[in-house]
Amino acid sequence: MTGPHRVAAVLILGLALLLAAFTDPGHTNRDRDRAPAAAVPPVGPAAEPTPGTPAPPNLPTGTPRWRSERVLPDRGMxxxxxxxxxxxxxxxxxxxxPRKAFxxxxxxxxxxxxxxxxxxxxxxxxxSVADGHPGKDRDFSHDVGRAAVQEYVDxxxxxxALLVLDLQPGRTDFLEVAKRWEWALVQPHVxxxxxxxxxxRRGQRPARVIGSVGAGEVNRTSAWLSRLVVEHDLPEKLFVVHQFRTSMVRHIGRVKARDGLQLLQHVDGFGNRGQKLATYRAVARPDIFAMxxxxxxxxxxxRMGAKAVHRIRPRVRFVSYQ
Known part of the structure; x- marks a missing residue:
């Protein structure tokens, strides 16, 4: 084949191969492992989701929700x-x-x-509300009716909003009482x-003494709640421990961090500003808890306002009004 004919043949062959690449049904299959191009979001009415359409997943495959959906706002409170x-x-x-309170x-x-x-x-x-009388279970506490709690859950x-279920168990172990509220705690926002x-303790009555709990009971309760979060693939939950005396949580240094939980120590002392700050500084354990x-x-x-609370150190991440 002469030189000019050879060049022409090469050009024709190259053109044929290029055309085949774009008409071959297998072309798409060869590229199926590539990341698809980002879709351009629709504008106007078409951008509205169809009613009843579930939200698309927004987490990397295999990432537990508790690792990605933190309960405390970033730098917020x-x-x-x-x-x-x-x-x-x-x-x-x-x-x-609930709605008026909100x-x-x-x-x-x-x-x-x-x-x-x-x-x-x-x-x-x-x-679960502490009582001054034994009640039918002899535990000096009673549970609020499920229907009333369901109203707040909904x-x-x-x-x-976030809903935090607070337990005043009387003479009963915190873990035993917490398990009675599993039906609500499996909700992502509870x-x-x-x-x-x-x-x-046995022989004591609420309101006549200031109660206390050991680190072991705290850890058993938090371990159960942690398992609930992990097994149900829930967002991170708060695990709040109320306290206004050091004696209220025995061996507090043994309290353990847990997967899926943000531990938070809530200092509850009342009085004037100086008294409240003195209580806070005596009790606070920011090495273990958010505050x-x-x-x-x-x-x-x-009563302190927002500016005064923002000045408190260690920094306060949760404020409640009673």
Missing amino acids: LVAYYGTPGTGSLGVLGETS RRLQRAAAPFERPGRPVRPVFELIV AARDLG SLAIDPEWRV GFKLFYDEDYN
Whole structure:
């Protein structure tokens, strides 16, 4: 084949191969392992999701939700109303309906917001309430009715709030009481708090003594809650320990961190500003916990505002109003 004919043949062959690459049905299969190009989002009405369409997953495959969905806002804080359903005697949350309480909570939380530091609203609901009498179980505590608690579970979910179930167990082990609330704790937005003030021993009565709990019981309860989070692939939960005396949590240095839980120590002392800060500094263990702080509408004198709370060190990440 002469030189000019050879060049022409090569050009024709190359053109044929190029054409085949774009018409070959197997072309797409060869590229199927490549990452698809990002879709351009629709504009206007077409951008609205179809009703009932589930949200697309947004986590890398195999990543537990508790590792990616943190309960504390990044650099932000939580602000809560505290109480029990149907009465204001134990806190402001029970003074009105959940939805009306939420509007009041939003107003209380607004001063805590800072640029780049979001605030998340919280209902902290006492669901096992300590009693001064033994009751039918002889444990000096009773559970709030499921229907009343369900109302807060539903309202918190609908309103975008976190719900923390608070336990005052009387003479019963915290773990035993916590298990009774598993039906609510499997919800992604529901967390747990334990209040050692109301954990009394045999022969003691709530309100006549200040109760306490050992680190072993704390760890058994947190281990159970951690398993619940991991096994149900839930977002991270708060595990709150209320405290205003060092004696309320025995051997606190032995409290263990847990997968899927953010441990938080909530310092509950009331009084004037100096008294509250003295209690906080005496009790705080930021080496183990994120820190919480309670503000009392009635018991505090010259109650702290948001600016004063932001100045507290170690830094407060959770504030509740009672």
